[in-house]
Amino acid sequence: MGMRNLASMIREQVKKYPDTKKALFYKAGDEWIGISWKEFGDYIDMAALGLLALGVEEKEHVGLFSGNRPEWAIADYAIMSVKGSNVSIYQTNTWEQAEYIVNDAGLKIIFVDDQNQYDKVMTFFDGSKTLTTVIVFDKEAKIDKSKNAMYLDDLYELGKKADKYDLLNQRLAAASPHDIAGIIYTSGTTGDPKGAMLTHESFFVEIDALNPVFPMGEDDIELVFLPLSHVYEKASFYWLHSRGASQYFCYDTNKVVEYFQEVRPTYMVGVPRLYEKMYAAVYANIEKSSGLKRMLFNWGIETGKKYRYAEIQGEKISGMLSFQHNLAYKLVLQNIRALLGGRLNFFSAGGAPLAKEIEEFFFAANIFIAQGYGLTETAPMGTYNTPGDFKFGTVGKPIPGNHIKIAPDGEILIKGDNVMKGYYGKPEATKEVMTEDGYFMTGDIGEFDEDGFLKITDRKKDIIITANGKNIAPQLIESRIGKDFYVEQIAIIGDRERYLVALIVPAFPALEEFALSKGVRFKNHEELIKNPAIIQHYAERIESQSKDLPSWSKVQKFTLLPEPLTVEKGDITPTMKLKRKVIAKNYEDIIQKMYAE
Secondary structure: OOOOOHHHHHHHHHHHOOOOOEEEEEEEOOEEEEEEHHHHHHHHHHHHHHHHHOOOOOOOEEEEEOOOOHHHHHHHHHHHHOOOEEEEEOOOOOHHHHHHHHHHHOOOEEEEOOHHHHHHHHHHHOOOOOOOEEEEOOOOOOOOHHHOEEEHHHHHHHHHHOOOHHHHHHHHHOOOOOOEEEEEEOOOOOOOOOEEEEEHHHHHHHHHHHOOOOOOOOOOEEEEOOOOOOHHHHHHHHHHHHHOOEEEEOOOHHHHHHHHHHHOOOEEEEOHHHHHHHHHHHHHHHHOOOHHHHHHHHHHHHHHHHHHHHHHOOOOOOHHHHHHHHHHHHHHHHHHHHHOOOOOOEEEEOOOOOOHHHHHHHHHOOOEEEEEEEOHHHOOEEEEOEOOEOOOOOOOEEOOOEEEEEOOOOEEEEEEOOOOOOEOOOHHHHHHOEOOOOOEEEEEEEEEOOOOOEEEEEEOOOOEEOOOOOEEOHHHHHHHHHOOOOEEEEEEEOOOOOOEEEEEEEOHHHHHHHHHHOOOOOOOHHHHHOOHHHHHHHHHHHHHHHOOOOHHHOEEEEEEOOOOOOOOOOOEOOOOOEOHHHHHHHOHHHHHHHHHO
């Protein structure tokens, strides 16, 4: 790889592949449409020239408020090509959240996805002190061109007409690894979001770490599932481009299982909740099977695990184990792989704890979940498990180029070129999270085991201290109960209280099916969750998932909620992290009732 700048990297890749080689795919009706590497490069150049025609200066911030689609990638690389910085805004953000970021970053120009995002921006456009231009990806959106709104095609035309090629080449020639590639706002679990400034070099640290240990090349296919506004997917996106792999955009996350069958990817970045739901769905079907089928399934999983561990550890595999594995594959394991398209080699996982049993479940079917650890401020990777060096139940070892140490109070500290250059416009907030010797204070609690693998125990600010003085990590309990097929969301509450309680949002499609099978009649969700048989059903499942926990870590009471925890209500962040204090306030009456009973 030549210049360690993402705008230069993508141009090297464009030159490398023939016109027929596809880089990106998107869904149009029932058909997947491919965009070649050459087309990808041409679109980037036209958009970059258009931005220059609009007067974008070096180091200027340009907003990108969109879901996953090829235009996101085109705009991102175009912004970086003119030595600008992409300020990503989650598609799910409210107009108030988008306005905060626009004002904080001082955006003049913003790309938006469709009518929904356009309307959100126009809610505050007239009152903005900086915003002048809105560029819309969706040609079907109704826009007001009198207010400096244009379609992406208009920007392309502007770029074609503008005589800015020399200026574009000058900007590209001046590109540096130390340029700010993007400003990604933290999810704001406490206080307002802060814009982490990440350089091009920040992302190349991860690329350098991944390339030697993960077999990824131009024949691989990624299903782009997580939002590209998320640093985790964004960093992976750049890595895949550096390897020449093809990417299919999952615009509708509700159709991810359908897309698995159509795309048959070899790789995908996801969050533990996705894997928990897949695992729960499989075992929910097994629960309905006969005793013989359940025994056969469990035998198949155990055989797969035994075989894969022996294979990975370089042990001699006996003829009997080989025979048993072949049989287990035909009867059980290939069915699991088939659910995911049949070609999946590995998942990437991060953002929350993932149960070891789920990692081993997929491992048995020859699907490796590479669990790692990092934050927005570390671009994001700090540690990783790799196919050749892993330990399930941990987040792996530090990546090359990172140094990680544990503070006396257990907090994880990270130092390296991937660490952000600070929070934009907030020197005091930056100072608060950096040690005097240059380590970023993650706010997570963890420890290294005897083999050098890192274990995360909880968020420093998230630890619940009960009235009895017990320190409890709620995420670990939420992960354990949350993997249940009938649980969509769960929030554990109990700080300064005598015991733990939980707010649970049921997985309603599964619950409705269960209720009908048991003859439970209901008119709506509110009536369904109050039914004694349903409450008892959840009580039994919570107890089953918690049976080996100490008594003080068990949920003593719970309430089922008829509606989900949402970004709009402030319950969760756009990256699906719980805002525990907000939840405690929003559901104060329900929570207090559980403690008063």
